[in-house]
Amino acid sequence: MCSHAVSVLARCFEEAGISTTGVVFVKEHAERVKPPRMLWVPFAFGNALGAADNPDLQHRILGAALELLERRQGPALEEFPDYTAPQALLQASSAERSGDVDSLDPADELTSLRPYYERWVEKHKGRTQVGLCGVPQRRFRGVVRFLQSYTAGDQQDYTDRPEEVKLPQYIRYCVDDLKAFYYEARLEQRPDSADHQVHEWFWGETAMGRMIVSLAARMEESEDAETKAIPYGLAR
Amino acid sequence: MPRLELLSEVQRRMLQMFPCMEHDDIPWTPMRKPLSESRLALITSAGLHVKNDKPFVMGGDSSYRVIPQSTNTADILQSHASIGFDHTGIYRDINVTYPVDRLQELVDRGVIGSLGENNYSFMGALRDTSEVVERTGPEVARRLVDEGVEVAFLTPT
Numbered sequence: 001m002c003s004h005a006v007s008v009l010a011r012c013f014e015e016a017g018i019s020t021t022g023v024v025f026v027k028e029h030a031e032r033v034k035p036p037r038m039l040w041v042p043f044a045f046g047n048a049l050g051a052a053d054n055p056d057l058q059h060r061i062l063g064a065a066l067e068l069l070e071r072r073q074g075p076a077l078e079e080f081p082d083y084t085a086p087q088a089l090l091q092a093s094s095a096e097r098s099g100d101v102d103s104l105d106p107a108d109e110l111t112s113l114r115p116y117y118e119r120w121v122e123k124h125k126g127r128t129q130v131g132l133c134g135v136p137q138r139r140f141r142g143v144v145r146f147l148q149s150y151t152a153g154d155q156q157d158y159t160d161r162p163e164e165v166k167l168p169q170y171i172r173y174c175v176d177d178l179k180a181f182y183y184e185a186r187l188e189q190r191p192d193s194a195d196h197q198v199h200e201w202f203w204g205e206t207a208m209g210r211m212i213v214s215l216a217a218r219m220e221e222s223e224d225a226e227t228k229a230i231p232y233g234l235a236r
Numbered sequence: 237m238p239r240l241e242l243l244s245e246v247q248r249r250m251l252q253m254f255p256c257m258e259h260d261d262i263p264w265t266p267m268r269k270p271l272s273e274s275r276l277a278l279i280t281s282a283g284l285h286v287k288n289d290k291p292f293v294m295g296g297d298s299s300y301r302v303i304p305q306s307t308n309t310a311d312i313l314q315s316h317a318s319i320g321f322d323h324t325g326i327y328r329d330i331n332v333t334y335p336v337d338r339l340q341e342l343v344d345r346g347v348i349g350s351l352g353e354n355n356y357s358f359m360g361a362l363r364d365t366s367e368v369v370e371r372t373g374p375e376v377a378r379r380l381v382d383e384g385v386e387v388a389f390l391t392p393t
Contacts, residue, residue: 001254001318001360001361001362001363002281002282002318002321002360002361002392002393003360003392004254004256004257004360004362004365005281005358005360005362005365005368005392006279006280006281006360006390006391006392007257008257008365008368008369008373009279009281009358009368009373009376009388009390010388010390011259011263012368012369012373012374012376012377013279013373013376013377013380013388014263014264014265015263015377016374016377016378016380016381017265017381018265018377018380018381018385018386018387018388019265019266019267019268019274019386019387019388020265020387020388020389020390021387021388021389021390022279022388022389022390022391022392023390023391023392024392025392026240026251028240028251028252029251029254029256032256032257032258032259033256033257033258033259034259034260034261034262035262035390036262036263036264036265038390044321044322045320045321045322045393046321046322046323046324046325046326046332046333046393047322047325047332047333048282048332048333048391048392048393049331049332049333049335049338049391050332051325051332052324052325052326052328052329052331052332053328053329055331055337055338055341058331058332058335058338059338059341059342062335062338062339062342062389065389066271066342066347066348066389069267069271069387070267072266073264074262074264075262088243088244089320089321089322091319124310125310126308126310127309127310127330128310129313129314129323129326129327131287131313132291132313132315165293168294169293169294172294173291173315176315179323180323180327183323183324183327184327187324187327187328195322195324195325198324199322199324229294229295230294232319233294233317233318233319234319236319
């Protein structure tokens with residue numbers, strides 16, 4: 001859908017007198033929308049520039065897309081030639097769960113991963129995708145306790161929730177932050193992990209993954225439409 | 237990608253059934269000068285925003301966020317509604333979606349003339365893009381023109 005959005009935007013900008021180029025994942029969408037110039041890339045969603053920490057590949061992709069600006073006429077929808085079949089993104093429901101996480105407390109697990117997370121952030125000069133819910137990561141135990149209590153049907157709101165953000169959306173931000181915390185900690189703990197191994201670990205071996213699946217199931221049962229719209233984006 | 241035939245059945249169907257805008261014509265603005273003399277801005281549909289700005293929300297958020305070129309990448313977050321893409325890439329390296337470091341290198345090498353004052357971000361999980369077509373897209377286009385931007389580079393997630 002993101003490929004559709006960038007193709008639509010390219011047309012808007014072009015109509016305003018700006019030359020455009022860029023990257024799309026779904027050729028079938030771009031062919032229908034007809035942005036003037038786009039490079040179709042064969043990578044997994046989330047990897048528009050090919051691969052993380054690979055500046056050479058990123059430059060080759062940028063170069064191929066920028067080259068389209070030299071075309072005299074369009075549409076210029078070219079394919080980036082390096083093809084590697086992307087691995088399917090592992091979702092929670094297809095992860096193989098290990099039985100021994102049931103007895104683990106996700107808050108304790110989170111605390112045990114904190115040194116790795118903090119080292120990751122330090123090494124990356126402060127770059128982190130944690131920060132959507134506004135609670136400092138050092139207080140994430142409180143977020144975990146709230147989500148557990150919400151799942152159990154007890155506490156139905158979080159004291160630090162900003163007034164303008166509705167509760168279901170706020171829960172999504174909390175979960176996205178917890179995932180980012182765990183993934184970044186894991187990448188520090190096990191630097192050679194391939195992306196799919198991190199998913200297998202998170203959904204299959206952590207108490208946090210298990211907690212999020214239960215939370216999603218609880219929200220799914222709700223009769224409130226806004227609450228029901230959220231769990232699909234938490235775990236599926 | 238995502239060659240459609242290699243995706244899961246659910247994802248393939250979702251993409252095939254997706255209600256795309258369809259056009260026959262192609263708007264075309266030719267380059268007026270070489271890229272090495274042009275000003276370029278980065279526009280992404282990856283749902284990025286500056287840390288203190290408002291995150292995107294679920295359910296068809298057609299708004300946009302301004303990301304000043306001077307923003308430290310440590311202050312950029314992603315609040316994207318879709319769970320259909322792998323976040324691991326952006327956890328590792330923001331350039332995989334938002335290649336600001338690479339673009340700066342191209343400016344340093346003289347390939348690109350300069351970068352615009354601002355980059356812009358949308359949240360691409362939109363089944364209905366009419367609000368983008370009618371309002372927010374043209375608004376960002378006007379801002380880009382005002383900022384002297386001649387080339388827009390677009391990235392999805």
